[in-house]
Every structure is written in structure tokens, then in C-alpha cells.
Amino acid sequence: MEQLQQGNESAFSKLVDEWQDMVYNTAIGIVQNPQDADDITQEVFMQVYQSISSFKGESKFSTWLYRITLSKALDQEKKKKRKKRFAFVQQLFGNQGEELVQSIEFEHPGILMEKKESAQALFKALKQIPDNQRIAFTLHKLEGQSYLEIAEIMNTSLYAVESLMSRAKANLKKQLNKYYSNNNQ
Amino acid sequence: MTQKIKGMNKKENINQQVNEALDSFDGAQRASTSAYLLTRIRARMANEQNSVWEQAGRFIARPWVFALGLFLIIGTNVLLIINNNNAATTSVAEQISTPDELSNTVATLYDFENNEP
Numbered sequence: 001m002e003q004l005q006q007g008n009e010s011a012f013s014k015l016v017d018e019w020q021d022m023v024y025n026t027a028i029g030i031v032q033n034p035q036d037a038d039d040i041t042q043e044v045f046m047q048v049y050q051s052i053s054s055f056k057g058e059s060k061f062s063t064w065l066y067r068i069t070l071s072k073a074l075d076q077e078k079k080k081k082r083k084k085r086f087a088f089v090q091q092l093f094g095n096q097g098e099e100l101v102q103s104i105e106f107e108h109p110g111i112l113m114e115k116k117e118s119a120q121a122l123f124k125a126l127k128q129i130p131d132n133q134r135i136a137f138t139l140h141k142l143e144g145q146s147y148l149e150i151a152e153i154m155n156t157s158l159y160a161v162e163s164l165m166s167r168a169k170a171n172l173k174k175q176l177n178k179y180y181s182n183n184n185q
Numbered sequence: 186m187t188q189k190i191k192g193m194n195k196k197e198n199i200n201q202q203v204n205e206a207l208d209s210f211d212g213a214q215r216a217s218t219s220a221y222l223l224t225r226i227r228a229r230m231a232n233e234q235n236s237v238w239e240q241a242g243r244f245i246a247r248p249w250v251f252a253l254g255l256f257l258i259i260g261t262n263v264l265l266i267i268n269n270n271n272a273a274t275t276s277v278a279e280q281i282s283t284p285d286e287l288s289n290t291v292a293t294l295y296d297f298e299n300n301e302p
Contacts, residue, residue: 038222041218042229118209121202122207182200
């Protein structure tokens with residue numbers, strides 16, 4: 001870390017090598033788009049390189065990295081929503097602009113083959129629940145983080161994470177029920 | 186009776202699908218980035234350092250900067266319109282007084298001309 005703070009290039013390349021999959025996997029779980037996740041991963045490491053001197057070691061490095069990744073991923077989502085709204089307005093005024101809908105179903109590359117279909121439904125349902133519940137659920141299920149670690153990343157209490165997880169599961173159940181009821185008709 | 190059983194079966198089926206979906210992330214492996222991430226990061230860093238204009242553009246594109254700019258433009262326009270309205274009221278008053286004077290003058294001239302034998 002000291003070498004990195006002194007601007008050592010090889011220390012930076014080691015860091016990227018060590019943490020890239022963690023950053024990418026977290027980002028792809030949130031934005032559900034490989035290209036966006038790749039962009040976010042690049043931005044995260046750029047920010048790490050630029051602001052490593054501000055990392056005082058008060059929390060674990062992984063916690064700091066998760067925080068940057070999550071904030072970038074949520075920013076990216078907001079940007080995309082803004083773009084969609086703008087494209088919608090453009091279409092109202094007869095301008096074709098960018099294409100509105102990206103309805104391709106997301107497939108996470110790390111999900112087991114036999115679970116891919118169910119996972120697609122779960123990813124769809126995840127888009128419908130509040131951000132903090134989605135973050136807690138994704139960190140726990142896709143990144144294998146414990147509730148305690150999630151509490152540290154989200155800067156909250158263990159009790160709050162437990163509550164977030166139970167609300168996330170209840171909301172996801174509701175969304176999935178709706179999805180499968182419509183699909184089984 | 187048969188319909189009730191069918192309905193229960195459907196509900197059970199949905200419940201099973203929901204539970205399967207909720208457990209579908211179990212055993213998942215981490216997704217990996219495409220190759221040469223470090224090279225792409227370095228290229229992007231070099232690009233960003235070069236383009237001052239991009240940085241300025243990004244600054245202007247920030248929502249609060251954009252909103253402030255818009256507010257200033259609209260505010261200036263509103264002020265100009267209010268000022269113009271005031272000025273317009275004065276000039277209308279002037280316009281009214283001038284024809285009166287003119288008409289007086291014309292009338293006087295007309296009277297004067299009519300007085301001629």
C-alpha cells in the first residue's frame with residue numbers, strides 16, 4: 001500500500017490484478033450489463049490510483065474498494081435512467097435519438113448452467129427493489145460477504161443489515177410471485 | 186373440486202419456482218473482466234489527462250451547474266422582460282400624448298384654414 005501511495009506502477013498493476021474480479025463481479029451484479037460493469041471497473045481503479053493517498057487505513061482496503069464500486073455502479077444506473085428519460089422525451093417530439101429499450105435478458109456469466117433461467121428472473125426482480133436492499137442481497141449472495149462485512153461496507157449496523165436482507169427477500173418473493181403468475185397463465 | 190386441486194397445484198408450482206429463483210445465486214462463481222484491463226485503464230487515464238475540454242464539459246454537465254446556468258438564463262430573461270414592460274408602458278403614454286398634441290395642432294390649422302374667406 002505504501003508503494004502504491006508513492007506512485008509505484010508495478011504496485012498498481014498488482015493491485016488491479018488482485019482485485020479486478022471482485023470489483024467487476026460487484027458492479028455487474030448491480031448494473032446487470034457487462035459493458036457498463038467493465039467501464040465501472042476501469043473508473044474504480046482510476047479513482048483508486050488518484051485518491052490512494054486519501055486512504056488512511058481506517059477501514060479495510062476491500063471495504064473502501066467495495067464502497068467506491070457501489071457508488072460508481074449506482075451513479076452509472078442514474079446516468080442510464082436519465083438517458084432513457086431523455087430518449088423518451090426525444091421520441092415524444094418525433095426525434096428518433098438513441099434506442100429506448102434494452103430488453104435483452106441479463107445472464108451472469110458465473111451462474112451455474114442449470115440455474116440460469118431462475119437467475120434471470122431473480123435479476124429482473126432485483127431491479128424492482130430499493131437500492132440498499134439490492135446492495136445487501138447482491139453482496140451477500142454474489143460476493144459471499146457476511147452480514148458483518150456488509151454492515152461495514154454500507155456503514156451501518158448488523159441489525160440494519162439483517163433487516164435489509166429480510167425485507168429484500170420478502171420484496172423479491174413478491175416480485176417473483178408476480179413474474180411467475182404472469183408467465184404461467 | 187378438480188379446479189380447486191388445479192389451483193393448488195399451480196400455486197405450489199409458483200412457490201417452487203420462486204424458491205428456486207431465490208436460491209439461484211448459490212454456487213455462483215465470480216464473473217471476470219475481459220483481458221487487458223490494466224492496459225485499458227492506463228489508456229483511459231492518459232486520455233483523460235490530455236483532454237481539458239472534456240473535464241470542462243463534465244463540469245458543465247453536472248446537474249447542479251446545469252441547473253444554476255438555466256436558472257441564471259431564465260432569471261435574466263425575466264428581468265429583461267419586466268424592465269421592457271415598464272419602458273413600454275412609458276412609451277405608450279408618450280405615444281398617446283403626441284397624437285393629441287398633433288390632433289390639436291391639425292384642428293387648429295384646419296380651423297385657421299376654414300377661417301379664410
